[in-house]
Amino acid sequence: MPRFRHYSMLAILTLIVVRDAASQSSPPPLTEQYRAIADRLIDAATGDSAAWHKLARLTDRFGPRLSGSKALEDAIDWILAEMKKEGLENVRGEPVMVPHWVRGDESAELTAPRPQPLPILGLGHSVGTPEGGIEAEVLVVKSFDDLATRGAEARGKIVLFNVPFVAYGATVRYRTEGASAAARAGAVAALVRSVTPHSLSTPHTGRLLYDSAAPRIPAAAVTVEDAMLLARMQERGEKPRLRLRMGARMLPDARSRNVVAEIRGSEHPDEIVVMGGHIDSWDVGQGAMDDGGGCVVAWEALRLMKRLGLRPRRTIRVVMWTNEENGMRGAAAYRDTHRAAVDRHVLAIESDNGVFKPAGFAFTGSDAARARIAEVASLLARIEADSAAPGGGGADIAPLMELGVPGMSPIVDGSRYFWYHHSAADTMDKLDPNDMARVTAALAVMTYIVADMAERLPRAAGR
């Protein structure tokens, strides 16, 4: 017992010495400085379902928001007006010219061995079929390798890539590159099994990329169910045939805007913490998860600071990028418009993984910066969002990150993301008000503190 008491005294003395040294060389820990503010932001965000209801007003009223559509521009007008009403600063739409692809009427029908309508979604940027449609035998392949092996059979056929979902990055190649691969083998059209691990007869769209060296053939997604059906028919030697009609076409580029709103910094207004999502969506469902939700949580985080009268030392800027889904023109335009200020971007955050239950943040930047981020995240333990992992980013902030801006994204429960992604099932009912409130709280706390802390978030050496 005397030994224990002795050690204990020593430990306390040591602590005092260490702490004293720390207080001389740097300010008190972020957690001490900001705990009260973090708690106020968390309480405000989680005290009601405002984020969910705002997203419902937006997506119920305007529906899906494909680049070039009136719905997208009407939604942007409404958002800008609401932001102004809320007293946010420097609210503006920054012009961006975007691709304008339209789906038109489309249908597919099995014609042999028996007639059956097949739900499809044409792939974004696909050409249409000739007026009367295309009818041809189907060749089902399992992979690009399988197509290469069976190349001679593809001529004049509709090639279906029946590739099960493994991971998005691996499987989506068939959606993006399948049409041109099939065209090079002489196919007249291409179909892809929808990129999802779970289907209730639900097709999922997304963009294709035509290889300029291959003929442009029409391409659409079929359901997982129908891809498997056609594969079984082929295995039995039943030679399924299909009629495909697609009125898809590309119109001239259209005007759109990146939505911008700020709270200007009190000391370093030219230094910017930017956060947001993309306001465009595919043309089915409501674009609620992908990515109306990502836009609204950032917007709500800023509104809460305004409501609580919080003005950080640096500027916090919300951006809703346009045209993420089929062009990334908004991301490129933001970088170009703000090129001179890129070095004064302290941190860029994108929320585009669905506003599901958050666990923290993923961060790409220097180790020193990640240590600060981890400190801030520890203030989110109350809402179980205190992880700080490596690897954050997003399509719209990638151009900034390439120029050295640290990038970040919320870590969320992604288990159901691809069930809904790019489909008619991306609707409000898939999102939970409590989850959205927590993501809002996490973004508010993270951006406020990074924008307000005495020292700027360190960049990697030389960036």
Added chain:
Amino acid sequence: MPRFRHYSMLAILTLIVVRDAASQSSPPPLTEQYRAIADRLIDAATGDSAAWHKLARLTDRFGPRLSGSKALEDAIDWILAEMKKEGLENVRGEPVMVPHWVRGDESAELTAPRPQPLPILGLGHSVGTPEGGIEAEVLVVKSFDDLATRGAEARGKIVLFNVPFVAYGATVRYRTEGASAAARAGAVAALVRSVTPHSLSTPHTGRLLYDSAAPRIPAAAVTVEDAMLLARMQERGEKPRLRLRMGARMLPDARSRNVVAEIRGSEHPDEIVVMGGHIDSWDVGQGAMDDGGGCVVAWEALRLMKRLGLRPRRTIRVVMWTNEENGMRGAAAYRDTHRAAVDRHVLAIESDNGVFKPAGFAFTGSDAARARIAEVASLLARIEADSAAPGGGGADIAPLMELGVPGMSPIVDGSRYFWYHHSAADTMDKLDPNDMARVTAALAVMTYIVADMAERLPRAAGR
């Protein structure tokens, strides 16, 4: 220790005496008599994926099989031919006249506050709309009580019953009775939220029942997503409007058949164990789960006995009833055709809960009979299907059960049943070959032993 040895000797003597008495008054336990045969049947059923592949051949080739359709009769022709090839006995189609409802073209579109196509499925037996469709404001109600309260608002509107799935029996009332309830309040059409706990923008159909005292108005199911969307719009005072076009109509009754095949009993051929499912389905998806699977597992159970050269003392009869979904005419016809033999029906089994992982059987009959059923079920412990619970039955065997025939149904994992039920998502990929093999094994063991055991399965007193 001496005391223990003494007791132990006593126990052995007692066992011998009891067992001796038992062997004088009754045959050895069923488990002893039939373990080897049960194991052979289980091995045969679970040794391959024959049931799954047979169902795939059936449902891939003929697709969904609504009463009155060519697909249903073609499927029946194919089944009868296959059964004959397999050497099953007394293979025949017993004539049944069935309702012939056709869906026709149908569509729904939100016209205000913004245009959006809405996936629908007209309800079975609904009338169609006038040629140009119906366009009207939507009144969303939460229940029949809510409709009663808001009755005055329903006149001239399209009434939507936005009732969340609780349990099938409770929720399906809105599908069956909603149209007439809405019509009595002056509505011009009725919509019902699809009866399912899980949706990926998937409408679910099913039969409605018109009240003869109410005007017949068109009725369709919308998706869960769209029902919730319309409810939110109404809550905000946005007065959603909808255009509904349905080409549905009822044609004169059509010829169909109950499919019958047997292995005749060696000693009591007039005593019958009947098992099966219903061969008709709704006109979307493949009718794989509901109820092609139920038909095929019974069929396969019989084929396995034939293949193994097993002929029980009593007759085992497989029946695939027609028109379960929208008329129950097959069930009534079977009862009427076999009225004189109903008392010689020892047991009736229906598999119509999906051929998912089995846990045993539910049984409705005397306690004495259930004790025997439990003995038989214990032989299914190997495949974890050895439960014997009260409460079995099914729509197609209900007319027999009303006349005193003991009824039974496999207990299966029903957790996903209503995800697929009556929708385009009722497809082969939802069923697992191992699960189907186990249900087949369970049916084969149960029916063989009940058909072969020395004493007939006891009925309830006086039945």
